[in-house]
Amino acid sequence: MLKLIKNAEVWSPEYLGQQDVLIADGRIAAINTDIDLNSQSVDVQVIDATGLWLMPGFVDPLAHFNGGGGEGGFHTRTPDMPITDAFSAGITTMVSGLGTDASTRSLMDMLAKACALENEGLSTFCYTGSYEYPIKTISGSVRDDLILIDKFIGVGEVAIADKRGSQITPHELARLAADAKVGGLLSGKSGIVFLHVGDEPSMLSVAEHACADFDVTANQFYPTHINRHRQLMESAVQFAQQGAVLDLTTSTTPELLAAGEIAAADALGELLELGVDENHISFSTDCNASLPDFDKAGKLRGLKVGRAQSLLESVQQALAKGIPTTKVLKAAGTNAADRLKLPRKGHIAVGADADILLMNQEDQSITYVIAKGKMVVELGKPLKFGEFQGS
Known part of the structure; x- marks a missing residue:
């Protein structure tokens, strides 16, 4: 599934302003002020990031x-x-x-x-x-x-x-x-x-x-x-x-x-x-x-x-x-x-790995974490657990 993050304040780590970020196949596919995937044939998860900072994991x-x-x-x-x-x-x-x-x-x-x-x-x-x-x-x-x-x-x-x-x-x-x-x-x-x-x-x-x-x-x-x-x-x-x-x-x-x-x-x-x-x-x-x-x-x-x-x-x-x-x-x-020569890490850029942290601007708490394109923390709650951890 594609993921589209809308209305985030993006830090790359340099400030890029309010942007939409599209994730596809574990990578950042596009960064733009308004990305519209309004098509019935596209399976996309839309995340409203209004009020959130988007930064590299x-x-x-x-x-x-x-x-x-x-x-x-x-x-x-x-x-x-x-x-x-x-x-x-x-x-x-x-x-x-x-x-x-x-x-x-x-x-x-x-x-x-x-x-x-x-x-x-x-x-x-x-x-x-x-x-x-x-x-x-x-x-x-x-x-x-x-x-x-x-x-x-x-x-x-x-x-x-x-x-x-x-x-x-x-x-x-x-x-x-x-x-x-x-x-x-x-x-x-x-x-x-x-x-x-x-x-x-x-x-x-x-x-x-x-x-x-x-x-x-x-x-x-x-x-x-x-x-x-x-x-x-x-x-x-x-x-x-x-x-x-x-x-x-x-x-x-x-x-x-x-x-x-x-x-x-x-x-x-x-x-x-x-x-x-x-x-x-x-x-x-x-x-x-x-x-x-x-x-x-x-x-x-x-x-x-x-x-x-x-x-x-x-x-x-x-x-x-x-x-x-x-x-x-x-x-x-x-x-x-x-x-450490990890060129796809540490930056928000097209082609970089979709390792993304979404942080609340008010208290700097974590709202979402995406690792290699997959949601692992959602609304502050972990989604991914180890094999023997349970949930």
């Missing part, structure tokens, strides 16, 4: 489809992500990584979960590897994983400045970036190295030295958790000016905020004020990862789970702070899609 560059963590023992391994978590938050595209644990969790299990979520309507991709170095892969090499396995688009999240990482050297990181770059070139993928940045004083220095001392550039790296503390955020400005996209984590806890973490919406505003290009900032949820709280001696005090809903909440908070809508939407999806 959110793109999350870091999730953990098959859970993560376990820093408090086996009983603290976090659960798999149900598909309703993504759709209810307006997320239509997600990229998964393994994170800390590549021993009791595997790339193959993550890949299977990604395929399951794809079958249920979510657009999914993955990073090969994990926190640790040497990198664990499926094929035996990062390059071959990117070339031969369709869903793998980069490597990550590789840990730096973190006691849980493998203390990778600049030379090792440069070799990894070069290998990922070639794999990306040969497969038409981003070949990005997605970096987990911990809270140690070294911050981004390993990546900075890799760029200074070897033939790799900052835009080959995609560092996340940049809002972990203000010193890290301010030190990352120059790295962004050299070409890196800075990723802000939307999932947080009161304990992490009390320890100095900056809420993603606040960090977005501060980075923009510090002169970071609006095209070089993104949001990610880190959903279904563990959010551990360590004391100064490294002892675990508690652990919570990252939430997909935090991305929507951060968008709402950023809009409430008066950050321009286009800049917020770029952070919520467009910039990640562009950096």
Whole structure:
């Protein structure tokens, strides 16, 4: 069935004004001020979007489809992500990584979960590897994983400045970036190295030295958790000016905020004020990862789970702070899609995938979510559930 969305205020993420949007075969077929399909022979679902913003579905560059963590023992391994978590938050595209644990969790299990979520309507991709170095892969090499396995688009999240990482050297990181770059070139993928940045004083220095001392550039790296503390955020400005996209984590806890973490919406505003290009900032949820709280001696005090809903909440908070809508939407999806070379994601344009979020202008609540042309949230209620979720 065709879908025709009428009278929406369209953000592409740039503002396009009031438009009608036609969806056919999972793609955006037309955008015009007045699309009329007044024919008895055309089966079309018409959605009146008066009073609604129409925007690209959110793109999350870091999730953990098959859970993560376990820093408090086996009983603290976090659960798999149900598909309703993504759709209810307006997320239509997600990229998964393994994170800390590549021993009791595997790339193959993550890949299977990604395929399951794809079958249920979510657009999914993955990073090969994990926190640790040497990198664990499926094929035996990062390059071959990117070339031969369709869903793998980069490597990550590789840990730096973190006691849980493998203390990778600049030379090792440069070799990894070069290998990922070639794999990306040969497969038409981003070949990005997605970096987990911990809270140690070294911050981004390993990546900075890799760029200074070897033939790799900052835009080959995609560092996340940049809002972990203000010193890290301010030190990352120059790295962004050299070409890196800075990723802000939307999932947080009161304990992490009390320890100095900056809420993603606040960090977005501060980075923009510090002169970071609006095209070089993104949001990610880190959903279904563990959010551990360590004391100064490294002892675990508690652990919570990252939430997909935090991305929507951060968008709402950023809009409430008066950050321009286009800049917020770029952070919520467009910039990640562009950096990860997902050309049909993150934009409202003819030929783009019909991943569409319709939001109430008054309170920024979700009214409809369309994923690959199919309605998955209607009037704020989820329509699509996982195989074993029920409804």
